[in-house]
Amino acid sequence: MPLCVSSIMKDDKIIASILSTAQARGDEKTFCPSEIARELFPADWRAHMQEIVEAAIALQKQGKVVITQKGEPVDIDHIKGPIRIKGI
Numbered sequence: 222m223p224l225c226v227s228s229i230m231k232d233d234k235i236i237a238s239i240l241s242t243a244q245a246r247g248d249e250k251t252f253c254p255s256e257i258a259r260e261l262f263p264a265d266w267r268a269h270m271q272e273i274v275e276a277a278i279a280l281q282k283q284g285k286v287v288i289t290q291k292g293e294p295v296d297i298d299h300i301k302g303p304i305r306i307k308g309i
Contacts, residue, residue, distance in 0.1 A: 235257065235261065235273060238257045238261055239280060239306060240285065240308075242256065242257060243285075246308060248307065248308050248309060251305035252305060253304075253305060257273050258273050284309065286306050286309060287309060288300070288305070288307075289306075290305070
C-alpha cells in the first residue's frame with residue numbers, strides 16, 4: 222500500500238512544529254504536546270494527541286528532544302500519564 226502524501230505532509234508539520242517550539246523555549250523549558258495539537262488542529266486537537274506523542278517519541282529516539290514527566294526524563298516504552306517535551 223503506497224504512503225499517503227497528505228499523511229507524510231501532516232507528519233512533517235507535526236515534527237517541524239515540535240522542533241521549532243522546543244528551539245523557541247530553549248533547553249530549560251518544557252511544553253505540553255497539546256500545545257502542538259491546538260496549534261495545528263484547532264478544531265479537533267484532541268483527536269491528534271496520539272500523533273503528536275508518537276512524533277515526540279520518534280524525535281527523542283533521534284536525540285532531538287527529551288520527553289519528561291514530573292521534570293524527569295521518562296522511559297518512552299513505559300509512558301503513563303501526562304508528558305512534557307523539552308529541547309536538547
